[in-house]
Amino acid sequence: MSDTAGDPAPHALLRPRIVLPFAIVALIWGSTWYVITGQIAAVPPSWSIAYRFAIATPAMFAVALAMRRPLSLGRAGHLLALAIGLTQFCGNFNFVYRAELHLTSGIVAVMFGLLMVPNALLGAWLLGQRVTPRFLIGGAVAIAGIALLLLHEARLSPLGGSVLLGVALAVGGILSASIANVIQANETGRVLPMASLLAWSMLYGTGFDVAFAWWTAGPPVFPDSPAFWAGTAWLAIAGSVVTFPLYYTIVRQLGPGRAAYNGVLVIVVAMLISTLVEGYQWSLLAGAGAVLGIAGMILALRARQA
Numbered sequence: 595m596s597d598t599a600g601d602p603a604p605h606a607l608l609r610p611r612i613v614l615p616f617a618i619v620a621l622i623w624g625s626t627w628y629v630i631t632g633q634i635a636a637v638p639p640s641w642s643i644a645y646r647f648a649i650a651t652p653a654m655f656a657v658a659l660a661m662r663r664p665l666s667l668g669r670a671g672h673l674l675a676l677a678i679g680l681t682q683f684c685g686n687f688n689f690v691y692r693a694e695l696h697l698t699s700g701i702v703a704v705m706f707g708l709l710m711v712p713n714a715l716l717g718a719w720l721l722g723q724r725v726t727p728r729f730l731i732g733g734a735v736a737i738a739g740i741a742l743l744l745l746h747e748a749r750l751s752p753l754g755g756s757v758l759l760g761v762a763l764a765v766g767g768i769l770s771a772s773i774a775n776v777i778q779a780n781e782t783g784r785v786l787p788m789a790s791l792l793a794w795s796m797l798y799g800t801g802f803d804v805a806f807a808w809w810t811a812g813p814p815v816f817p818d819s820p821a822f823w824a825g826t827a828w829l830a831i832a833g834s835v836v837t838f839p840l841y842y843t844i845v846r847q848l849g850p851g852r853a854a855y856n857g858v859l860v861i862v863v864a865m866l867i868s869t870l871v872e873g874y875q876w877s878l879l880a881g882a883g884a885v886l887g888i889a890g891m892i893l894a895l896r897a898r899q900a
Contacts, residue, residue: 612844612847612848615840615841615843615844616844616856616859617859618836618837618840619837619840619841619844619856619860620856620859620860620862620863621863622832622833622836622837623833623837623856623860623863623864624703624859624860624861624862624863624864624866624867625828625833625863625864625867626828626829626832626833627694627699627700627702627703627860627864627867627868628699628864628867628868628871629825629828629829629833630690630691630694630699630829631694631699632821632822632825633646633691633822633825633826633829634691634692634694634695636817636819636822637815637816637817637822638807638810638811638815639688639691639692639695640688640691640803640806640807640810640811641807641811641814641815642691642826643684643687643688643691643803643807644800644803644804644807644814645826645830646687646826646829646830646833646834647683647796647799647800647803647830647834648800648804649826649827649830649831650796650830650831650834650835651793651796651797651800653830653831653835654789654792654793654796654834654835655793655797657789657793657835657839658787658789658790658792658793661787661789663787663788663789663790664787664790665790665793665794666790667786667790667791667794670782671782671786671791671794672794674777674778674780674782674783674786674791675791675794675795675797675798676795676798677773677774677777678774678777678778678791678792678795678798678799679794679795679796679797679798679799679800679801679802680798680799680802681770681771681773681774681777682770682771682774682775682795682799683795683796683798683799683800683802683803684799684802684803684806685766685767685770686767686770686771686774687767687803688803688806689763689764689766689767689770690702690706690763690764690767692763693760693761693763693764693767694760695760696756696757696759696760696763697757697760697761697764698868698874699864699867699868700861700864700865700867700868700869700874701743701744701760701868702760702764703860703861703864703865703868704740704743704861704864704865704884704887705740705744705761705764705765705768706764706767706768706771706857706860706861707736707740707857707858707860707861707887707888707891708733708736708737708740708768708857708891709768709771709772709775709857710733710857710891710894711733711737712768712769712772712773713772713775713776714729714733716772716773716775716776728893728894729894730894731893731894732890732891732892732893732894733890733894734890735886735889735890735893735894736886736887736888736889736890736891736893736894737890738886738890739882739883739884739885739886739887739888739889739890740883740887741883742879742880742882742883742886742887743880743883743884743887744757744761744883745879745883746877746879746880746883775842775845778791778842778845779842779845779846783846784846788839788842788843788846789839792838792839792842796834841856844856857891858888858891858892861887861888862888865884
């Protein structure tokens, strides 16, 4: 977590206007990690992502119009939307979908709990927010816990893939998402209507997704499985159109550091689903890693102002 002089105290999270969006985002995003596993089996991951945002983009524009938000962003706004589209809606998701070819969905979700670390460091660099020693200690504890989880994963290798490659891909997704998290909270982003900024960002991101998919996987593949398209619709509407406006608004209200509290709740939901549905096998090592990881995140995120 990054501390700034203007950041709300940790108890601000208990306010209804913040806790309700937090709960909605956590429940939905906690489920999306598993839904993604069904998206990468039927078609190349890049095309699955392109379909997701091809559906989400017009829905996001419809939300902006329904809220009577102006769609004009100006030159600076479009440049910001272009950057968010490239980092959040192209880079982040292309890394994440591929990471789940090598790691269980719950483990990828746990790794994304470390989003708070680059969020805090980039927030300090780009937004002038301070990082406290307590945050650094908590972050170190969380990293140690996640290392234990990854060691457990490497021993099992349930997907038959490369754990190290999965970790590298997940880290790429974390860094891409963090850049988007922080830059949308800059001075340019703060004055733009959230729905409009996201609509244009998704449009640009979809363009990048289609180009990248065609370049890496060839022409589009359209599966005939109803389950695939149902999952795509859930990821597009619930996992994107509903959640991103809520989450980015939280980022603006609390700062990118404290907004990462959401990741702790997402981890709980995702690991529960992974255990029940994917058959994730717990061990003493994995249990210790999960406890350390979540405890470290909470310790870091509760760091007060210096």
